Amino acid sequence: MADLSANLGFCTLKNPVITASGTFGYGEEFLPFYDLDILGAIVMKGIFKEPRPGNPPPRLHETPAGLLNSIGLAGPGSGKLQEIIRRLRAKTTVPVIVNVCGEDDGEFAEVAGIFSAMDEVAMLELNISCPNVKKGGACPAQDAKHTFRLVRRVKERIRKPLIVKLSPNAADIVAVAQAAEEAGADAVSLVNTFLGLAVDLDKRQSVFANTLAGLSGPAIKPLALKLVWEVCRQVRIPVIGMGGITSGRDVLDYILVGAAAVQIGTVNFYEPAAAVRIIGEIQAEMDKLKIKDLSEIRGQLQA
């Protein structure tokens, strides 16, 4: 039977399937569906220092094979999340990744520091790419220099591995990935959602109060796969790929273009036990194609 373990360099996961931030709540919500220990890791919903109400409704809009969201990182704040993580630790040994947010660089560093100090947390993912915080979708990951500065500052404050989550809305995502690498990121993950627009003709307004929203789901997979492939060829640190994954085959596509692991997002909403199916499909597909382990295909795309 194929070996599914995923080597991130600084650690090895049981398998490459990580549940994506903002699509898996704080893990607890999925306990009725399956044992979280089967997963490679889980990423907590993005967290700021203080509680945030999130954006006014509507926050979602379905598009063909896709989902626009403007949740606005509603959340209970870092204090409450620490409690939740301690509670979760009693129920599962799955590696927990905290998705760190901030209104400014100082907040990013502060929140990162808080969770770096928690034994229950395996690593941090720096969410410098959320399009729903600032109106117009601006975020640090659109700018390589800002990314470099911010990542360096955060790295100084923490002792845990740091994944930097990139935005597909940057003019040059490869440059931003390289800036993160140079600044000391242990890995990059991509993609966060693509900026999109949906309008309400009757009201002559955007569907969303923030005008723009973030597109996720199967619709974006060919676009995200292209970006992951490009970044994989230009950085040496491990890359965690995501965008529109719904099957084991999709996961292996990302590994083939060079990803060390993947995250699954939107699929969790409409199929709560999707991860169980997907991990099974990876196993079956690798056995069928006689692939012994992921390193055998990782980055092997001939281009």
Next chain:
Amino acid sequence: MADLSANLGFCTLKNPVITASGTFGYGEEFLPFYDLDILGAIVMKGIFKEPRPGNPPPRLHETPAGLLNSIGLAGPGSGKLQEIIRRLRAKTTVPVIVNVCGEDDGEFAEVAGIFSAMDEVAMLELNISCPNVKKGGACPAQDAKHTFRLVRRVKERIRKPLIVKLSPNAADIVAVAQAAEEAGADAVSLVNTFLGLAVDLDKRQSVFANTLAGLSGPAIKPLALKLVWEVCRQVRIPVIGMGGITSGRDVLDYILVGAAAVQIGTVNFYEPAAAVRIIGEIQAEMDKLKIKDLSEIRGQLQA
């Protein structure tokens, strides 16, 4: 009954529905389905000076609610297209737009010159945004300076209105649109296809010989609508919007964000008479919402 006419400034179309280049053949192929005179205009499949074989198969790959293509602008060359257009003129009075391609600036100008001289041609669309000509997807529309230079050169050679077709793969599509405007473009159209990737795990290769391909279809609509909205706010020349249109409502969404007209592409493949349905839906929707004419909603999105 609502007035559907679409004002492009330099001319007025019967309605805002134009069939997109590469998805409508040379018009003739649709004569079995409906009378082309019902359309606002048609755009011919992209043409180079000489015949081109196109890319090796596979040239298509279906994605969730989308289509990746790497046709590579197969075509009979400008001489043959002139004949086809003359033949078509006998069968329809629909305004014909020629989609002008080139391997280099010189060829663009030469082909534009050829069709500018034809009475049967209403206007030209400069296809500086095809991702399937050069390996890696590079095209003039990724660069504002190149766009300016090329558009100016073409404008000097022609006497017909020039639409410049933009690429969503530019780092800054607004800057490219403004460059085209400054160089004398009469309108811009967007978007051409988004660069995407699909891979074949068994062969460890891209599905496509050119590695990357262009994504079109409903999947891209929220992304394309966002880009059209941004360009509309930053240029004064008319904008022709497209990307993933499948319904009358979709058309009105583009008008609402500021487009003067639209193009419909991929939908023609799976529903040959789509334009008839869509024009009917625009009419019905406008009547329902008591919109007298398109100018009443064009660009009226409150953001």
Next chain:
Amino acid sequence: MLDERGLIEEARSLDGGYYQLKIAAPRIAAAAKPGNFVMVRVSPSLDPLLRRPFGILESRPPHIWLYYQVLGRGTRLLSALGHGDSLDILGPLGNSFAEMPGKRVLLIAGGRGIVPLFHYAQAYAGRQPLFMLYGGRGRADLPLLDRIKALPLRGLFIFSEDGSIGQKGLLTDGLEKIVRTERPDITLSCGPEAMLARLARMLKPEKTENHASLEALMGCGFGVCHGCAVQTVAGSYRKVCDEGPVFPLEEIRWPT
């Protein structure tokens, strides 16, 4: 809460664009309480992508019944399914309308809002004094009326906007009088937002305890996407799917 493959045993098209489904889903049926809802995957395709939320009209294990209106693409696809087709159903979800032994309860249902209240009436009628105020656009909008008449209600008051059945008018037109004459302790309501907003205004001066079941766009139905937010009078947001769908009527900030 679980994801169960349900088997459609009967699909009926009713008046007014309504449909009724009888589905074998033993584990969900066993756990369902009045007010709960389910999330249904209407198609195996990726478009539409999300499940759709539907209340549970009736639950008699191993079956549940759904009752829905064709509104858009998802419900249209659903209406094409029939006997022998299967459906992924996630449920039972959300909180419920609690049983109120001995209390006089007025059920207020507008259009498809009948669903959780029918379930409630069926489960608890006979055990407590129930009254129902039920309204819609016209006769065709109330296809469950015959079944409702068969329930042991203390009183049933019908309104239709076009006067084709019952009294002519909005159901809220009858509210004041019914509250005076029947003196309910509690109102349970479900219906269009405008109806609930009007109820909230009208019931404010009354001494009744008021609970309403809300609708919202839902991405997941089990609390993870935060897509179903509704604003409270306090200004904060609540998730309709797992903090609701039933809320105290006065807790919600209704559009004015």
Next chain:
Amino acid sequence: MLDERGLIEEARSLDGGYYQLKIAAPRIAAAAKPGNFVMVRVSPSLDPLLRRPFGILESRPPHIWLYYQVLGRGTRLLSALGHGDSLDILGPLGNSFAEMPGKRVLLIAGGRGIVPLFHYAQAYAGRQPLFMLYGGRGRADLPLLDRIKALPLRGLFIFSEDGSIGQKGLLTDGLEKIVRTERPDITLSCGPEAMLARLARMLKPEKTENHASLEALMGCGFGVCHGCAVQTVAGSYRKVCDEGPVFPLEEIRWPT
């Protein structure tokens, strides 16, 4: 060529993952010739987006019959449809296998490649001497065999890879002998690419005229997308949908 709303009157599941549909589509049925195909919209949803091409197994106005194998998402969705469902069907498309009065014709069908050749045999058997060489993986792969045996063929030669029916082996194993003994003037073939490639090599030295019906990924089916290109020995591309699907076997550049 037209886009017609067809009504499924019978949907049968056969052996080997094959299905057969009887569809009322009067205008397409009236125009269909052996070798033509149709493009079917398998779902009203936007995923899958494109229509799927299928040969016409039989056409007796007002009906056409399709015969297909479940391969992926599109065909799986199709297999869920039944009596009373309707389908958008574009056709008849492509060129056809011409009638060859008086000629001795060998039909060579691999697996689902039987479709256009069955149509041909049904239309022209009796009017010209027809032979058929038909093969598949095993018995289950040839569910039309009984119907084929009922056709007035001059000769029928069956091969199966697992030997479960007919002679054991690839159908190309029998080709040489059949060509020697039956002396066909013409071969018409349809089947997997590897089979057609082998036929092309084997028939090269023979004096037969050889035509093959090809498959290709299709975006439109009527010549506008240029997605269905196949390379010729001359190096240029032909469109399978409107320049084919039937081509002279020796004109195509087969994989080696």
